[in-house]
Amino acid sequence: xxxxxxxxxxxxxxxxxxxxxxxxxxxxxxxxxxxxxxxxxxxxxxxxxxxxxxxxxxxxxxxxxxxxxxxxxxxxxxxxxxxxxxxxxxxxxxxxxxxxxxxxxxxxxxxxxxxxxxxxxxxxxxxxxxxxxxx
Amino acid sequence: xxxxxxxxxxxxxxxxxxxxxxxxxxxxxxxxxxxxxxxxxxxxxxxxxxxxxxxxxxxxxxxxxxxx
Numbered sequence: 001x002x003x004x005x006x007x008x009x010x011x012x013x014x015x016x017x018x019x020x021x022x023x024x025x026x027x028x029x030x031x032x033x034x035x036x037x038x039x040x041x042x043x044x045x046x047x048x049x050x051x052x053x054x055x056x057x058x059x060x061x062x063x064x065x066x067x068x069x070x071x072x073x074x075x076x077x078x079x080x081x082x083x084x085x086x087x088x089x090x091x092x093x094x095x096x097x098x099x100x101x102x103x104x105x106x107x108x109x110x111x112x113x114x115x116x117x118x119x120x121x122x123x124x125x126x127x128x129x130x131x132x133x134x135x
Numbered sequence: 136x137x138x139x140x141x142x143x144x145x146x147x148x149x150x151x152x153x154x155x156x157x158x159x160x161x162x163x164x165x166x167x168x169x170x171x172x173x174x175x176x177x178x179x180x181x182x183x184x185x186x187x188x189x190x191x192x193x194x195x196x197x198x199x200x201x202x203x
Contacts, residue, residue, distance in 0.1 A: 025185055082182040089171040089178075096164055104160075110151050111161040118168045122175045129179040132186055 026080040028133040035070035036130065039090070040123035042066055043116050050112035060101050063119075067094035086126045093119050137176075144169060 046059045071091040074083055097115045100107045107115075145166070152162040 025182075025189060082178050082185070086175045086178045086182075089174045093168055093171050096168060100161070100164060108157060108161060110156050111158075111165065114148065114151075114165055115168060118165070118172055122172055125175055125179050129182045132183060134186065134190070 024079040026077055028135050032074055033130055035073055036123050036127045039066045039070055040120055043120040047116045050109045055112050060098050064094055064098045067091045090122045
């Protein structure tokens with residue numbers, strides 16, 4: 001009887017380990033978290049500047065640099081597919097914003113504000129998700 | 136992104152476009168941005184579920200190994 005229980009328990013343990021193995025998740029990474037926080041904070045800080053006559057292209061470039069750096073950092077971390085997917089989408093949002101200024105050299109105050117809101121909202125969601133990773 | 140947030144944003148963009156305060160390109164760009172936001176929100180939900188599930192399995196394994 002004891003032997004049967006032991007066998008069942010071990011097989012349960014092994015199958016649980018197999019499940020855990022297939023859904024391996026990268027642990028909390030302070031640099032990854034920091035890079036998303038930096039991007040989000042920057043988007044928040046520059047939003048009021050949308051109301052100015054000209055939104056300085058330097059601000060667009062800085063935002064793009066933070067986003068590129070975030071995505072490049074996350075891109076090859078193992079067992080991190082969800083975070084990679086989310087940061088890729090966030091980086092695309094920033095690329096859309098930059099492309100608007102690159103193509104037209106101008107964007108309306110409303111577009112600027114709403115796009116930065118999309119970026120900020122998305123970064124906040126990502127921050128929340130990766131902040132919950134196991135330590 | 137939940138349905139309420141999504142429809143609020145769509146309405147806001149639509150109103151601004153119809154009142155001429157957003158160009159056609161800008162309106163299109165913002166709508167495309169919402170699609171990307173949706174991807175982020177769905178993936179975030181999935182990741183949260185995985186984190187929760189993993190914690191539960193780890194907990195069960197610890198309890199089991201204490202018994203075995």
